[in-house]
Amino acid sequence: MTHWLVLPIVLPAMLAAMLVLAARYHLVIQRVVSVAGTVALLGLAVGLFWQASDGTISLYQLGNWPAPFGIVLVADRLSTLMVLITCVLAPLVLLYAIGSGWDSRGRHFHPLFQFQLMGILGAFLTGDAFNLFVFFEVLLIASYGLMIHSGGQKRLRAGTQYVLYNLLGSTLFLFALGTLYAETGTLNMADLAVRISNLDAGNSAGIRVAAVLLLMVFAVKAAILPLHFWLPA
Structure with a gap:
């Protein structure tokens, strides 16, 4: 069981928490960390897609709990393709937000953006319907904040x-x-x-x-x- 499969979910979650706790009032740091994180996610997505391109299906059992009792992540051709598309679009959207100054209209744009990436990627990789609901709610909660961003x-x-x-x-x-x-x-x-x-x-x-x-x-x-x-x- 490789831990690479869980990184597209863990990485944006950790970045979002770090941005809120340590760089809340430092927009330049938020921009640098957020862009670097999305580029790293793109690299992970390319690797996962390459691994699944030959038909290999990878499973990740959190806590080593076997299915159907534990939380299971699944990486197949479809899920890794959707992850790759998301990770290609993410830095482009982020760069547009930075270039247009949209991210400067509030303090929490970049943490919310990372939390939304966490929810989207988790929804694509999960192998459990209830955890699909959980990840959907994570991305929706982040989207609520992004929708009212700038007030x-x-x-x-x-x-x-x-x-x-x-x-x-x-x-x-x-x-x-x-x-x-x-x-x-x-x-x-x-x-x-x-x-x-x-x-x-x-x-x-x-x-x-x-x-x-x-x-x-x-x-x-x-x-x-x-x-x-x-x-x-």
Whole structure:
């Protein structure tokens, strides 16, 4: 078990904490550390993608707890590709924020940016549906702060609306996960695939309900028509 797989999650989390605690009032230090961190993440993402490019699937069991009881990270071709795309875009977005001076409008832009990267990369690498929910909430909490970054009445009103609708989506997410666990007894994605495939068609009503709830959750969070009513603000 290689520890490289957990670094895309641990690195931005540590950088965010360090920026809040040690460089809160030093914008230049925040910029340097944040850019260096995103470049390091890009290097890690390239390495993970290269490792998975031949079809190798890497597993990381936190605390050596075996699935489906422990937290499991999975690196396959799809997840590492999504991680790589995120890590390519991250330094470009960060450089734009620095060049436009957007990061100077508040003290917490760079920590929030790193926390959002942590949530996004964790959501792509997790092998457990509940931890997908956890990482989603991490990136959403960071996005709440980024949305109201620099303040203003209009931005605060739009951010409040964004928070309320996403909290509604998160509640539906929990209902869906609870339904899945009640029907299958697990939330590990690989284990779910096996157990769902073994269910009789007549006993799949709960799974269908959970699937519809998950579809609604991601449609709300991604503002997909017709659940995009919060986006115009």
